[in-house]
Amino acid sequence: METAELVIGSKDExxxxxxxxxxxxxxxxxxxxxxxxxxxxLVESLLFxxxxxxxxxxxxxxxxxxxxxxxxxxxxxxxxxxxxxxRGLRIVQVAGGWQLRTPAEHGPWVRRLLRERPPxxxxxxxxxxxxxxxxxxxxxxxxxxxxxxxxxxxxxxLIERRLVRIVGRKEAPGRPxxxxxxxxxxxxxxxxxxxxxPPLRDLGDGAALLAATExxxxxxxxxxxxxxxxxxxx
Amino acid sequence: MNAPCTVRLPIFEGPLDLLLHLIKKNEVQITDxxxxxxxxxxxxxxxxxxxxxxxxxxxxxxxxxxxxYIKSRMLLPSPGEDPEVEEDPRAELVQQLVEYQRFREVAVxxxxxxxxxxxxxxxxxxxxxxxxxxxxxxxxxxxADLLDALRDVLERIRPPRAHDIQREGLSIRxxxxxxxxxxxxxxxxxxxxxxxxxxxxxxxxxxxxxLLELIRLRxxxxxxxxxxxxxxxxxxxxxxEEATERVRDLGQTEQWRGGEGQDGDSGARDx
Numbered sequence: 001m002e003t004a005e006l007v008i009g010s011k012d013e014x015x016x017x018x019x020x021x022x023x024x025x026x027x028x029x030x031x032x033x034x035x036x037x038x039x040x041x042l043v044e045s046l047l048f049x050x051x052x053x054x055x056x057x058x059x060x061x062x063x064x065x066x067x068x069x070x071x072x073x074x075x076x077x078x079x080x081x082x083x084x085x086x087r088g089l090r091i092v093q094v095a096g097g098w099q100l101r102t103p104a105e106h107g108p109w110v111r112r113l114l115r116e117r118p119p120x121x122x123x124x125x126x127x128x129x130x131x132x133x134x135x136x137x138x139x140x141x142x143x144x145x146x147x148x149x150x151x152x153x154x155x156x157x158l159i160e161r162r163l164v165r166i167v168g169r170k171e172a173p174g175r176p177x178x179x180x181x182x183x184x185x186x187x188x189x190x191x192x193x194x195x196x197x198p199p200l201r202d203l204g205d206g207a208a209l210l211a212a213t214e215x216x217x218x219x220x221x222x223x224x225x226x227x228x229x230x231x232x233x234x
Numbered sequence: 235m236n237a238p239c240t241v242r243l244p245i246f247e248g249p250l251d252l253l254l255h256l257i258k259k260n261e262v263q264i265t266d267x268x269x270x271x272x273x274x275x276x277x278x279x280x281x282x283x284x285x286x287x288x289x290x291x292x293x294x295x296x297x298x299x300x301x302x303y304i305k306s307r308m309l310l311p312s313p314g315e316d317p318e319v320e321e322d323p324r325a326e327l328v329q330q331l332v333e334y335q336r337f338r339e340v341a342v343x344x345x346x347x348x349x350x351x352x353x354x355x356x357x358x359x360x361x362x363x364x365x366x367x368x369x370x371x372x373x374x375x376x377x378a379d380l381l382d383a384l385r386d387v388l389e390r391i392r393p394p395r396a397h398d399i400q401r402e403g404l405s406i407r408x409x410x411x412x413x414x415x416x417x418x419x420x421x422x423x424x425x426x427x428x429x430x431x432x433x434x435x436x437x438x439x440x441x442x443x444x445l446l447e448l449i450r451l452r453x454x455x456x457x458x459x460x461x462x463x464x465x466x467x468x469x470x471x472x473x474x475e476e477a478t479e480r481v482r483d484l485g486q487t488e489q490w491r492g493g494e495g496q497d498g499d500s501g502a503r504d505x
Contacts, residue, residue: 049359090354092354101354101355102354102355104354107353118349118351118352119352121344121345121349121352126344127247129341130337133340134337134340149249149293168376188351189347189350190347190348198343200336
């Protein structure tokens with residue numbers, strides 16, 4: 001009787017099976033939690049076994065039966081349950097898929113158990129990564145123009161750590177290499193996709209900003225002598 | 235020339251970083267930098283930075299020159315009769331600082347996220363068989379994709395044991411034959427299956443070169459379902475026999491054969 005086939009919803013209550021199914025194309029229409037049956041638990045098993053982030057399409061394929069809306073409903077149901085019951089896992093959307101992760105507030109204990117050295121993310125690393133993430137694909141020169149310092153060493157480290165990869169060459173003089181962020185980048189920073197990056201503050205361009213403030217040109221030379229730091233000879 | 239007080243200087247990530255530090259310290263707006271004062275302070279800081287490493291020094295000095303240039307332009311009366319029209323000499327620098335500031339902000343935001351293996355953890359999970367039937371390869375894998383996959387393989391290699399037994403030399407030709415032999419079982423195989431569990435670094439690289447050769451000769455295609463996905467190799471010709479023929483025909487004049495023939499006594503030939 002019990003096969004790998006999954007029946008969603010209780011046919012008894014509705015008289016017919018169709019009522020329990022969500023509209024196939026209605027993205028917002030989520031099957032009520034009661035009707036999901038063991039789907040949430042099954043999804044939980046899949047995510048646990050996979051470890052890594054699993055795309056929705058692969059979950060649907062593995063479950064072989066439930067609709068997209070039902071699987072999504074199960075994921076959301078599971079996420080809410082974890083949250084509400086204060087459990088030791090969370091379901092997060094990361095790198096184009098869904099993944100089970102420990103909540104951040106449990107980090108210190110997990111770290112102690114695993115004796116793992118947390119990845120070091122220095123300022124140059126993060127700044128370079130940020131530029132690549134927003135400007136990708138971009139060349140080394142473009143990165144250096146923003147940070148004002150040589151980027152080669154940092155880029156090498158980022159490539160070794162698989163946060164950045166070379167994606168090709170720019171059709172420009174010298175055919176410089178083009179860099180872009182990786183799937184690991186999304187995973188490490190817990191981003192569903194690149195659109196989830198925090199927005200770059202729009203500060204406008206320098207000339208406009210200068211025009212917006214009072215431009216004091218002439219008197220500045222006079223001010224300096226008063227403001228300058230104490231001469232080192234004192 | 236003793237400084238009246240010694241200040242522990244923060245580590246600066248470059249001239250722009252140092253400039254932003256000064257701007258913050260002086261409580262002035264990026265958009266309205268008292269250029270003369272900031273320039274003096276910048277130069278003073280440069281003198282205090284005890285050991286500017288030589289690589290970085292150039293960048294700091296270029297900025298010093300830029301600052302002094304802007305300062306001079308601001309002190310000089312403008313040649314044009316209408317000072318309103320003239321562009322503020324600071325504009326370009328301001329633009330650069332603003333841009334850097336923006337990325338510094340998002341860099342901080344990135345660093346504050348829940349970072350995997352630092353704040354949050356995921357289970358290792360079961361290794362999924364790459365190239366399993368749900369992943370239909372749809373695109374040709376680029377050299378970058380192949381190199382990514384190679385990196386994966388190299389990372390898994392165990393560190394060399396203290397007493398390593400001398401390996402048999404492995405030639406690209408032998409590896410080509412070995413890769414093709416693997417296709418006897420089916421027209422497709424995983425990239426990862428090329429490398430045995432005991433393969434050392436040199437072996438992995440020779441096998442990889444052999445694969446590149448086969449791809450170049452259009453005998454094998456490397457396909458991928460999605461970016462960063464597993465790479466599947468498939469025969470681009472009908473059968474293994476055909477592939478072997480083709481490699482023999484095409485390979486006859488090719489470098490890797492000729493090359494091996496020339497330095498015949500080097501380790502890179504069949505034994």
